[in-house]
Amino acid sequence: MDPIITAENLTKIYRMKNVKMTALDQASIAVYPGEVCAIVGTSGSGKSTLLSLLAGLERPTSGKVFIKGKPIHRMNEKQLVAFRLNHIGFVFQAFNLFPVLTAWENAAFGLACRGEPRPLQYRKAKRLLGRMGLQDHLNHKPIELSGGQQQRVSIARAVLPKPDIIFADEPTGNLDSHTSQQIMDMLLELVRDNGATLVFVTHDLEKAQQADRIIHITDGKTELQGR
Numbered sequence: 560m561d562p563i564i565t566a567e568n569l570t571k572i573y574r575m576k577n578v579k580m581t582a583l584d585q586a587s588i589a590v591y592p593g594e595v596c597a598i599v600g601t602s603g604s605g606k607s608t609l610l611s612l613l614a615g616l617e618r619p620t621s622g623k624v625f626i627k628g629k630p631i632h633r634m635n636e637k638q639l640v641a642f643r644l645n646h647i648g649f650v651f652q653a654f655n656l657f658p659v660l661t662a663w664e665n666a667a668f669g670l671a672c673r674g675e676p677r678p679l680q681y682r683k684a685k686r687l688l689g690r691m692g693l694q695d696h697l698n699h700k701p702i703e704l705s706g707g708q709q710q711r712v713s714i715a716r717a718v719l720p721k722p723d724i725i726f727a728d729e730p731t732g733n734l735d736s737h738t739s740q741q742i743m744d745m746l747l748e749l750v751r752d753n754g755a756t757l758v759f760v761t762h763d764l765e766k767a768q769q770a771d772r773i774i775h776i777t778d779g780k781t782e783l784q785g786r
């Protein structure tokens with residue numbers, strides 16, 4: 560089986576005035592369709608940078624990223640936006656919901672971007688948020704929701720367009736341990752139901768053990784990975 564994500568010799572150097580910071584140093588990974596991969600490493604080792612480059616949120620200084628065989632490092636911004644809309648969902652540690660939109664409108668954001676009719680967006684968002692225990696919060700704004708509820712909405716937003724790949728950067732990092740396990744289980748269940756691929760960053764080794772495979776990163780370098 561061909562990998563769904565291939566990263567080859569990814570390097571990311573941030574330049575601040577005269578100082579160069581190598582956040583990622585020739586990192587290479589391959590992720591296969593339907594896999595759940597955890598990226599682990601110490602603080603500052605380059606986990607978030609790697610995820611941002613894989614998802615096309617940032618560009619590498621050098622190196623290549625292929626998703627479903629497409630060279631996303633070569634795409635322009637417009638091509639990247641369209642590609643992400645059709646193939647990629649992203650879950651952030653800090654939820655990053657749109658404050659002016661309700662829970663269901665946030666969840667349906669990707670569907671709205673695709674131009675789906677609003678009643679259809681509502682039906683799909685209501686069904687999924689109901690399954691996630693948020694049936695009574697459809698019209699709440701993010702500020703009216705707890706952290707765990709906000710992260711459920713953000714997972715719904717990532718999952719609802721049925722992307723091939725979901726990237727999640729410390730998806731449970733801002734939550735207490737009980738809520739964080741519930742959210743992790745929910746994310747894994749939805750990803751597996753959709754047959755999607757999940758790559759998530761965590762510093763929690765228990766969460767990492769729930770993945771099919773763990774990718775270790777140290778000082779911006781990925782370790783050789785078996786399969």
Ligand SMILES: Nc1ncnc2c1ncn2[C@@H]1O[C@H](COP(=O)(O)OP(=O)(O)OP(=O)(O)O)[C@@H](O)[C@H]1O
Pocket residue numbers: 573574575580581582600601602603604605606607608609762
């Ligand atoms: N936009 C940026 N500008 C400058 N330096 C950056 C930027 N983003 C990240 N870095 C630096 O790159 C290195 C890797 O950062 P990154 O956020 O990828 O690490 P991480 O492993 O996700 O860390 P943590 O677990 O603490 O979130 C760090 O030294 C960080 O300070």
